[in-house]
Every structure is written in structure tokens, then in C-alpha cells.
Amino acid sequence: MNRLSMQSQTMHSVVLRSCAMRCKAVIAVLLVLFPLALYAEGGRTPLRVENGIVTSASRIASEVGVDVLKNGGNAIDATVATAFALAVTWPTAGNIGGGGFLVYHGEDGHATTFDFREKAPLAATEQMYVGMDGESNNMQHRGFLSVGVPGTVAGMYQAHQKYGKLPWAELVDPAVQLARDGIPITYALYSGFDRNQSFWDQFPSSAAVFRKADGSSYEIGDTWQQPDLARTLERIRDEGRDGFYKGENAKMLADFMAENGGLITEEDLAKYEAVEREPIRGTYRGYDIVSMPPPSSGGVAIVEMLNILEGYDLAAMGHNSADYLHVLTESMRRAFADRAEFLGDPDFNPDMPLTRLTSKEHAASLRASIDMEQASESDESAYAGIYESEETTHFSVVDAEGNMVSLTYTLENSYGSRIVAEGGGYLLNNEMGDFNPVPGVTNRFGQIGTDPNLVAPQKRMLSSMSPTIVAKDGKPVLAIGSPGGRTIINTTMQVILNMIDHDMNVAEAVEAGRIHHQWLPDVTSMEAMRFSPDTLRIYEAKGHETRVRGTQGHAMGIYHDAESGLYHGAADSRAGDGAAVGY
Template structure:
């Protein structure tokens, strides 16, 4: 009888299990709030905060710290990023917590004696680590706009690290690769192992006690729990031992900044995105302005003409961004007003030949920044406060180094600076002045956290990881929703392309572009390269008829999910 009851229990619970996990990588509805992130456990942490009366900033902070535990590939306390916040009164602000170059950084940091870039040095060595900004950014956002106590927002991440959570198949695949690394990648070699030294198996509980201790210090001491005291001392000691250049002074001097958002428009919609040192907002608004000039009602989605037009818009925006953009604190004359105007877009649009591809050449610039393993999440609360947050370690698992006493991985963001002044080539190396290395300078980024508003309230909250593809995946998803009236899940999954000026090629998602279209584009002079996937988008849209928020997680995310209530 007992065995029969157990069988009945599992049979009756099966629909509940299926219902819960059907929301992973699918469209989800919620009237009172929504969190969409790269890990469903982190999304649930954010929703729990909203249910306890927290606002969108509170939920974002809790989600971000939870992702530092559950999504270590990009969720982090060892990196940096950006927040775009739209408050319920319609006002928009942003937070810049991009990493900085250490005080000992020099313009020739990654060059040999002849002034040439030392291959791999700006991404694969300890000097590639920028001063982390995540904790400072989250703390500043909380001080300005949070409502629940800071410790309550960090505690869920402490619990996840201390008590553990089931190892997923997605993490396990990475764990097997990382366990084979050599000793130079000290923390990663043992990152996914248990106390017996074995790689944690799928379904087994993975605990991170060192990270739990670090998070506890951040919980108890806020900003100073990371940038001063024993964490800062251990970071400096680790850097000295490995030949790095970050010191306690670098950490003590780091601060996040609240900045004005970039604002653009597309027909009846207002677009808010991140200003420099992110290049995402500038390029996004420029491309949306270009597309507004086209008669898209006569251009079929995914047709040869559509792909050509989108690629040419990308080509121009990326050339402009690489030539002009960098840290505004070091480049006070950035021409943002010019690059984001309708008039400038008209000038660019007039030089698009709809019958053939333009040519990219090294007399102009063009490069994207940020490695492929960034992560993004979107949040909205019952009052209509909305957050679009993107943060990163640069490459997957950053520089793959870190102190085992602290339990987190360092970024390799110094690779986002232009490494050699004046050297621009067709392989994508850029030498323009605005983004050269300087002490305390923030490196240029392509992260594009974005909120689109209509009638004074958030209509679309969107962002993506993807390194060289971030701006373009966000751009196309926004265009899909605003121009082609796609559902958020369909807009996220629709075919994407990518052009970044250099290399001069269109990357397209394999199997999603017809052979006839590919042939026609090649006849127009485009070079094509298939890739498996572009972007991992996390989005929320608002349905005014139903009065409901709709969340969707990209199917490319192994463990992501939208959670609403």
C-alpha cells in the first residue's frame, strides 16, 4: 500500500513538474511582476523579493547576486555592467558599473618591445583583469532606489552558495572541460569539484563555501565588504602572487556612477538605453533611426532586401561607434547628439545602395567589445518600475583565475581597450584614441540594456549577452516587436544576423536563412558566414489589452527562465 501511495504521489505531481518547467524558455504571464534571467533559480529569487514587497531594483540586486552563484559563466561579482531603470513615474536613469583600468595600467600594457600586440596577453593573462564594478553598482542602485534592507537581498545568494543547488547538465558539460585545465587556471580547475575532489555530477548538490563567505561579507558590510577589508586584502595578495597590477588602492578608489540615459524614438515609441562607456545605446538608436527611414511595409521580413538593409545599417553604426566612442570621463566631447539624431541617420541612409553591399576599409573603424559570455536579465514590478541589467566577465568564465579563498572568478575586460594606438586592421583590431588604455579609465562596452516605453510606461524590457553580437541582437529584437508586431518569444527566436564593419561579413544563424537569399546576398557583394546562434535574449513585454506582462527566455539558454506572478 505504501508503494502504491508513492507511485500515486509521483503520478499526481508529474503535471505540476511539467507545468513549472514548461515556463523555462517559453512565454510566461504575470500581472504583478516578472523576472527573466539566464537561470530559473535566480529568476525565482527575484520574484520572491517582489512578493515580499520589494521593487524592481530590489529584485534586480537579489537576482544579480543569485546569478553570481548559479550562472558563474557570466553572472558575477568579479566583473561589471550597466543598469537602465525606468521608474513608475516615467523617469529613467542608468547606473554605470563598468570595470576600470588599474592605476598601474599603461597604454603599452599589452605590447612587446616593438610596439606590437602580444597575442592573447590582453585576454588570457592576469593583467587582463579590470577593477571589478558589480558590487559597487548594485550597492549604489540600492542606496538610491532600493526599498528592502540590503542584507535581505544578498542573503538568498548566500543560501544558494552555502547550501548548494542541484548541478545542471548545462553546468556539468562546462565542469568537465574546466577540470582538464592546467594549473595556471587555478580556481577553474577545481571550481566544480566537491570536497572529495570529484566533479559534481548532474543532480548532485553543488556547494560553494568560499563564495558564501565572500557574499556574507558583502551582505554585512555592503560596498566596503568587497572594496575594503579582508576581500580587498586577498585580491591584492593574489594579484601580487600572480603578477597582476590591481591593488587595495584601486579597489578603495572604485565607484559606480549614475548617468543620464540615452533617449531615442521609433514612431510612437521611446527608446531608453545606456550611454558611454557603453556603445550599445548609441548604435541601437542610430540603427533604429536608419530603419525608420525605410518603407518596411514593402520589405518582407527575412527577405534578401531586408537582410541587406539591416546589414548596411549595422555596418554604418559600428563604424561610427568605433571611431567616436569611449569613456566619457576621459572624452568629454563625445558627439552623442550628432550620432543619435534623425538628421545624421538621414545622411547615413542616403548612402545605402539597395542593389549592392558597401565596402568596409581600414580608413574607418569598427569593432565590438565584450566577450560572448555576458548575461542579461529583465525585471518589472507591480507598480511599473522596470530594470534592464546586463553584466559580464568578458570571456566565458572571464580570465579563469581567482583566489580559492574568495570563490569568485575575475574578469578579463582589459581586452576591451584598443591595445595599440593607431593600428586598425581588417581583422578587427582598432587603434582609435577614445578607447586607449589609461589608469582608472572604463573600457568601451557593447552591452545594450534597453527599455522601450509607450504612453509613459515600460512596453519592452530587453537585453542580451553575445559579445560581438549584443547590439545587433537587441536591435533586431526591438525592431521585430515595434515594427513587425511580433510576440516577445517570437521576436527573441526569430532569425538574427550580425555585421560589425570588420571583419566585412554577415554572420547568420545556420538553417534560418534560405539558400536563395544567401545566393542573392552573395551576388550583391556580401560575404556570409554561418554560426550556430546569435545572442541569448531575456525580455519582457507589456500587453495593454490584457494588462499583463509577458516574459520570455531565449531557447539558447540552458538553464534560463521567466518567472512571473
């Protein structure tokens, strides 16, 4: 990204144009010989195509989105089709029973966002998760009281009504067919089903979906059919948003909740609306950052961290050197403290200081407090990061016109609450766990009790989901995002740095090792086998406590190489079924 857009040597441009002509010629021949979509799974070489790309956690879903592009659909159309397909093919996080955020940036310079985050039911109360001992009873994470009012269907419908091109039914129908006809059980699906066997035992409606009719487990290579989900998707296909929020589905879901002590009613569903919001905007080394506003904390935190880091020569420090990791950590520490203190649902917190938090002046004052030789200390009497599951999913889309979408949505935990709506065939979220559970209680383990994110009826819970688009001269050049709970913010930010400061292509940027710090607990998590022992020794000598973790996130990115006219797509190899598909 930086290499291709910032250098201007004549010879370099000539070589690029020559390569572009050869690439286009090769692609043209391939498309004649092999008319199917091209795709690439995770690796350090991006998929390069001429017309459009979808990159997601499921190759099948990516193919559905690309088919829409090939049939004349735009980026929003492909997004809708991909999102519904993921509800069938990637049940760990793809959904119609959850919610999320969409960032759109047109080639014409127009950018907007859609907030379809879940809401607390009308019967929710601030004290509903406070136990007899004054501590959290943990019911915000499990069971029927953990379920927020779903937003995905409303979000997809609103985005389509505003910017879609093809008929709604054409976009939902592929998901109907996948659910009805069945999909093959991959290793990723098999292992996910297997890890959750104890939950299927708790909920008969879930066992009916995730086990065979005779009660046995699905095996790799089996065909998995979801007839109840197919019928729900048919209602959505034929009736639009009302097929989910009113009528048969609304009554089934409300009755199921009432029978099991849940709070969601038909009134909750009828009242739910997605919201189109102005993006959070910032700049970094000549690029425009366009990201999600609250109730996502991602856009504010990313812009705040990039503003701090803009004052350092990161390229000279070297990628993932000890000094580089130090300034990343200190930036993360400060942004997450601000996140916890100030951010929440804007409809309930109209006075959030977003302009100040995303200003260069605020970043300069924070940067001045960073000691290059010594780690700061996080104070548990101040603020911490809330609990968020890492089981989210992200996908990115670009169409032939250059319009881009970055979308992240989730059920919260892997498979959400693990509760399948009786008769509906879809998993329900456990997003109520993203509220602050006990008013006024903040501790070193990561629980916070600050006011902006306390439970209230119809309130949207704070999120770390960070769908982001980077633009140059008013045109989108990079769509990026990731799952990963609180790590999402830092994963997305590091991919952007990898491209702008470290001259990586989008696939290299997605594959590179990542770290995460979130203010409290005061520890830096580092992906295993990604950092040298020498680097870790120098980093820890500055006072940082570290822990080794497995993988962090599944970033999905698309880059528009304006010089060659090609789109580059990358699916993170950390996602087992993921693929970038294009044509």
C-alpha cells in the same frame, strides 16, 4: 507590441478586454491552487502573469528575484537579488568579480542608468599590451594582467541605495544560502565546467571551486557547494559595498594579485565607484528608446541604426527577406564604424559627438549612402569593431507597479579570466581585453587602435552591452537585452524591430533568427538553419559575404500589455538554464 498598442478597432479592443478578464480569472484560480511562482522556459509562447516577472539565464536566479517581488520588493530589489543569485548559479557570466550596466524606467516616467563597468588599475599603461614586435602580446585577454577592477557590487549597492525598498541584507542572503547549501549541476553547468578543464589545471584556486575535493569532475545531478563564495557574500550582505571593496576581501584580493603579477591593489578597490548616468534617448515609430550611454556603445548604436531604418518600410519588405537583411546590414556597418571612431569612457572623452550620432539628420545622411542593390565596402584603413567575448548575461525585471529594469553584466570571456580569487571563491574578469591594445593599429581582423578607448589608469573600457527599455507615452513597455559581445547591439535591435515592425509577441521576437555585421571584418554572420537558401542567394548577390554561425545571443525580454494589464515574459531558448518566472 505594435499590434496591441497601435491598432484601435473597437471590436479588437472588446475581444482583448474579454480575453484579459478570462486570463485574470484563470490566473487567480491557478495562484490559489498552486501558490508557487509560474515560469516558462524558452519557446514562442510568452509567460503571461499579472504581478511581475524576472527572466534570466538561470531559472533558480529568476525564482529568487520573483520571491523578492512577492515579498513586497520593487524592480530594483529584485534586480539586486537576481544579480547576486546569478553569481552563484551562472558562473559563466553571473558575477561579483565583473561589471556591467543597468537601465531603469519607472512607471512614473523617470528613467536613469547605472554604470558599474570595470576600470583599469592605477598601474595600467597605454603600452602594457604591446609586444616586442609592436603587435599585441594578447595579455589583455589572459592571466592576471587581464583583470579590471570589478564593479558589480558597487553598482548593485548604488542602485539599491537610490531606488531600493527592502533591506539590503534580505536581497543578498538568498545568494548566500545558495552558495552555502549548494545547487544541482545541470547539463549547462556540467558542459561549461568540462570545456574549461585545462584552465582549472592552471589555477589551483579555480580547481578548488570547479572540481570536487578529490580532484574529480562534477557530474550532472551532483550538488555544487561554494563555501568561500558564501563567506564573501556574507561580508557583502553584512557590510554592503565595503564588504567587497575594503577590509578582509580587499586585502585578500590585493595580496593574491601581487603574488601573481597582477595590478589591482587595495587602493584600486577603495577608489572604485559606480556612476549614475543620463540615458541615451531616441525615438522609433512613436516609441521612446531608453538605453545605456558610454562607456557602453550599445545605446548610441541602437538609436543610430533605428534612425536609419525608420526611413524604410520594413514591414512591407518582410521579416528576414533579402532586402530587409540588406538594409539591416548596411545600418549595422555604418553604426559600428561610428562606434569605433568616436566612443569610449565619457570621463576621459568629454567631447564625444553623441547628439550628432543619435540625430535623425545624421541617420538621413547615412541612409542616403545605402544602395539597395549593392553592398557597401568596409575599408580596413578606417575603423573596425574591437574584440569582445560573447559570454555575458542579461536579465529583465518588471514589478507589480510596472517599473522595469534591464541589466547586462559580464566577466568578459566565459568564466572570465578563469581565475578564482584565492579565499574569495569568485571568478575574476578579463575585461582589459575590451581596451584597444595597440595605439594606432587597426586591421581587417577586427583590432582597432583609435584614441577614445586606449588603456589609461582608472579608465572604463568600451562595451557593447546594450540593456534597453522601450517606452510609450512615458511608460515602459519593453525591457530587452542580450549577451553576445559585439553581437549584443544587433540582437537587441532586431528584437525591437521584430515587435514594432513585424507584429511579433515578445517570445516570437526573442526566438526569431538573427544576423550580425560589425563593419570589419566585412562579413555577415547568420544563425544556422534560420534563413532560406533562396534568401541567402539574393542577399549574397548584392555583394555580401556570409558565414554560418551557431546561436547568437540569449535575449531576455519582458513586455507590458497595457490593454490586458498583463506582463509577458520570454527567456531565449538559446540559454540552456534560462527561464521567465512570474506570479
